[in-house]
Amino acid sequence: xxxxxxxxxxxxxxxxxxxxxxxxxxxxxxxxxxxxxxxxxxxxxxxxxxxxxxxxxxxxxxxxxxxxxxxxxxxxxxxxxxxxxxxxxxxxxxx
Amino acid sequence: xxxxxxxxxxxxxxxxxxxxxxxxxxxxxxxxxxxxxxxxxxxxxxxxxxxxxxxxxxxxxxxxxxxxxxxxxxxxxxxxxxxxxxxxxxxxxxxxxxxxxxxxxxxxxxxxxxxxxxxxxxxxxxxxxxxxxxxxxxxxxxxxxxxxxxxxxxxxxxxxxxxxxxxxxxxxxxxxxxxxxxxxxxxxxxxxxxxxxxxxxxxxxxxxxxxxxxxxxxxxxxxxxxxxxxxxxxxxxxxxxxxxxxxxxxxxxxxxxxxxxxxxxxxxxxxxxxxxxxxxxxxxxxxxxxxxxxxxxxxxxxxxxxxxxxxxxxxxxxxxxxxxxxxxxxxxxxxxxxxxxxxxxxxxxxxxxxxxxxxxxxxxxxxxxxxxxxxxxxxxxxxxxxxxxxxxxxxxxxxxxxxxxxxxxxxxxxxxxxxxxxxxxxxxxxxxxxxxxxxxxxxxxxxxxxxxxxxxxxxxxxxxxxxxxxxxxxxxxxxx
Numbered sequence: 094x095x096x097x098x099x100x101x102x103x104x105x106x107x108x109x110x111x112x113x114x115x116x117x118x119x120x121x122x123x124x125x126x127x128x129x130x131x132x133x134x135x136x137x138x139x140x141x142x143x144x145x146x147x148x149x150x151x152x153x154x155x156x157x158x159x160x161x162x163x164x165x166x167x168x169x170x171x172x173x174x175x176x177x178x179x180x181x182x183x184x185x186x187x188x
Numbered sequence: 189x190x191x192x193x194x195x196x197x198x199x200x201x202x203x204x205x206x207x208x209x210x211x212x213x214x215x216x217x218x219x220x221x222x223x224x225x226x227x228x229x230x231x232x233x234x235x236x237x238x239x240x241x242x243x244x245x246x247x248x249x250x251x252x253x254x255x256x257x258x259x260x261x262x263x264x265x266x267x268x269x270x271x272x273x274x275x276x277x278x279x280x281x282x283x284x285x286x287x288x289x290x291x292x293x294x295x296x297x298x299x300x301x302x303x304x305x306x307x308x309x310x311x312x313x314x315x316x317x318x319x320x321x322x323x324x325x326x327x328x329x330x331x332x333x334x335x336x337x338x339x340x341x342x343x344x345x346x347x348x349x350x351x352x353x354x355x356x357x358x359x360x361x362x363x364x365x366x367x368x369x370x371x372x373x374x375x376x377x378x379x380x381x382x383x384x385x386x387x388x389x390x391x392x393x394x395x396x397x398x399x400x401x402x403x404x405x406x407x408x409x410x411x412x413x414x415x416x417x418x419x420x421x422x423x424x425x426x427x428x429x430x431x432x433x434x435x436x437x438x439x440x441x442x443x444x445x446x447x448x449x450x451x452x453x454x455x456x457x458x459x460x461x462x463x464x465x466x467x468x469x470x471x472x473x474x475x476x477x478x479x480x481x482x483x484x485x486x487x488x489x490x491x492x493x494x495x496x497x498x499x500x501x502x503x504x505x506x507x508x509x510x511x512x513x514x515x516x517x518x519x520x521x522x523x524x525x526x527x528x529x530x531x532x533x534x535x536x537x538x539x540x541x542x543x544x545x546x547x548x549x550x551x552x553x554x555x556x557x558x559x560x561x562x563x564x565x566x567x568x569x570x571x572x573x574x575x576x577x578x579x580x581x582x583x584x585x586x587x588x589x590x591x592x593x594x595x596x597x598x599x600x601x602x603x604x605x606x607x608x609x610x611x612x613x614x615x616x617x618x619x620x621x622x623x624x625x626x627x628x629x630x631x632x633x634x635x636x637x638x639x640x641x642x643x644x645x646x647x648x649x650x651x652x653x654x655x656x657x658x659x660x661x662x663x664x665x666x667x668x
Contacts, residue, residue, distance in 0.1 A: 107456060109270055109277075146263040146285075146461040152469030158205045158242035161212030162226040169230060170222070179221035180328030183272040186318055 094132065095125035189426070190390040193418050194398075195353045195383055196345035199360055200338050201370045202314065202378040203246045209313045209337035210237030210280065217376050225316070225331035231275035236464055243337040244468065246369040247287045247311050248478045250339060253367055253485055254306050256291025258475055262310075264465040267457045272329050273316035281340075283459040286310035287468060293343075293363070294487065295355040304356050305344030311468075314338050339369070345384065345395065350414035354407050357381055361407075362486050366511045374405050381410055385417045386431070396421070397431040401445055404438045413438035417445050489514055497521065497528035506536050512550045516557045523561030524568065531564050538581050555584045563591040571595065572602050573652055603650045606658065609642070612650070613662045616641045627663055638663060 096104075098117045101124065105112040112120060170176040175183075208215055211228035228235045251258045265283035288309035295302050316331035341360065347353045361379060364370040372379050386398035399421070404413045416438075421431050436445040484492070486508050493504035493514075508514045513535065520531050539560065543550060555563075563580055566572050572580065572595060583594045595601055603609060616638060617624050627634040642655050 107268075107458065147463070147466050149466060151466050152261075153239050153466045155241035155244065156212070156238045158207055158240050159212065160207045160214045162207075162214070162224075164223040165226065166220075166222045169225075169227070169232075175326075177323065178328070179223070180319065180322075180330055181222065181272075182323060182326045182328055184327070185320065185325050186272055186327045 094128050096121050096128065100124075191387045191418075191422050192390045192392075193348055193350075193414075194345045194386050194388065194395055195347040195350070195414060196398075197343045197347070197353060197356060198382045198384070199341045199343075199357065200314075200380040200382075201250075201341060201360075201364050203243050203337040203339055203369055204371055205240055205242045205246070205337055207240060208335035209240050209243050209311065211335055213335065215336045217373075217378075219332055221328075221330035222332060225334060229275070229335040230331050231277075237280065237462075239465070239468065240337060243311060244287070244470065245474075245478055246337075246367070247309060247339050248470065248475055249367050249369055249482060250309055250341070250364065251288035251291060252475075252479050252482060253363060254288075254291030254293055254309075256306060256309070257289045258470065259285060259287055259289060260470050260472075260475075261285065262287040262468045264311075264462045264468065265459045266462045267312075267459055269457060271315070271318075272327060273318045273331070273334065275316070275331065275334065279313060279315065280462055280465070281312035281459075282310035285467075287470075293356060293359055295352065295359050297349075297352050297355050302346075302352065304346045304352075307342045307344050309339050309341045312338050312340055345386075350411045350418070353383060353414055354411045357410055358407060359486075362509060366483055366486055368483070374407075377405070380405060383410065383414055383417075385414055385421070387418060387421045387425070396425075397433050399431060399433070399445070400435045402435055402437055402448065409438060409440050412440075412443055413445060416443060420445065483511070486511075493517075497532070499528065499532055503529075503532045503536060507532060510550070516550050516553075519557035520561040520564070523558055524564045527561075527564045527568050530567065531560065534560055534564060534581075538578065542581075542585055554587060555581065559584055559590050566591050566595065570602060570604055570651060573648070575648055575652075576602065579648075601649065603646055604654060606654060609646075609650050609654055609658050610662070612642055612645050613638075613655075613658055616645065617662065624663070628665070635659065635663070 098121055101112065101117050101120045104124075105120075166179065170179075170181070173181050175181070202215075205215060207213060208229065211226050213226045213229055214224045216224065222230075228237060248258055262282055263285040264280050266278040267281045267283070268278045270277055286308040289307070291306035291309070293304050293306060295304055314333050314336040316329055316334040319328040319330065322328055343356065347356060361372050364379070365372045370378055374380070381404055383401040383404065384398045385401060386396035388394065388396040399417060401413050401417055404410045417436065424431060432447075435448040437448045438445050489511075490501075490504045490508040493499050493507060494501060497504075499507070506513075507517045517531065517535055520535070521528050524531060539550070539553065539555065542548075542555075543553060563577055563584065566580075567574060567577050579598075580591050580594045583589075583598070584591060588594050588597070620638075620641070623634050623637060627638070638659050639652075639655060642650055642659065643652075
């Protein structure tokens, strides 16, 4: 399987990445090579092997259900581009 | 053509934890914007999620209660999309390996039992809130809700009518409240429902194209939205059109569904296992311990109420509709054993009426279970009539003390002294010779008139059964 320019444009859009016109071909080629590697791995017989979701052979650590955080709104909003009335402001999102 | 409706529901249940799914921020509702959104919730660089154990326990509780498989190992995945109220650019959810799989819920519709399959239930975090109205050309973002734990419960497409969907939803609502894993508050968004609705010609095996309905935040709207959508799809197909797979928003003011977005690639979430989180592994001991902590479930409680208290199926259903009501009932019955039916009537009737009128939860009722039991006791031992009892109930509700205190204070003790009632009857007969004459000439409906007069003269305190009996004798002229 290989990717063409349209695929790259679509993936870039989904990830909100700006990819210049002249870069498309290069990305299409390198990303296709990654897919080639995946295909190679896909060809291996994995019957009876549990899929790995994480490289560490361990389980999740839990925390107790306790409120440990305090209000730091002023600190956080101090570095926000725009905030008012306690809200972070962003360009209008139209549904 | 005859059409068959196919409905599956996705319910988002906000878990009643104190802190968020992956951070130590408070989940309390109604705080000032962004005062409960920490560095993890707003996705500052370098932060890492740490899982709340209680959220896992609540998910397991639910799974056990619906007879599902609890996956000893489940995996968190990233669901990628861009929206300003999702600071990380992805939602932590579960995809291929959810914590709960393959359960079921039994519903009753028109006396018919039906099993609705539960495909899965998975843990995920909620997003923040976008406020579009307040700022010109800008959207305000409140991230207090971001990271709040949700259990998304996905049903099989097993429902065939809007009423079945509502029955399932109500059943689920009662269950999560019994389990103490959700407050069930639909106005505050603690219990949210999306419905996948499609139609197909009856007898056809393959499903039709479905529309996903959102924004249906009450049981009534769920029913109306689904019914509107069924009619829309049938009209569309019969008119030669085709149903498009899309998300539709329900508008309760206009009672219609509207296409929300047919955004291209909207559903390409590019899930992948979250590298920040190891698999969620549950020890057998943890699951066993959780199983032991399960309360008596609604169906079991309803059956027990019928068996133990001799209630009708309907009464038992109403009384077990919320565990708080059931607890209230059992506390009252313990205080007046043997009066289970009368107590049930008072709870289903007057108590519920007053609670609705004053918009109160039963746990905040001014008339406690003990007080109601005290009232029932006085009805049962004939101290007061049922009619006077209503007056006393109102006084108790108004804070005038328990039943005995109100009876004493207002002198409401029932007159059961036969000779006293007889004297009243004799007076009334003497004052109404014309009616007496007519009655004795065969106008028997005047009996009610005399009952009314006796009750009026005794301010409703005469024992009604005795009044009837004595009146009959006196009016007919039979010697007492």
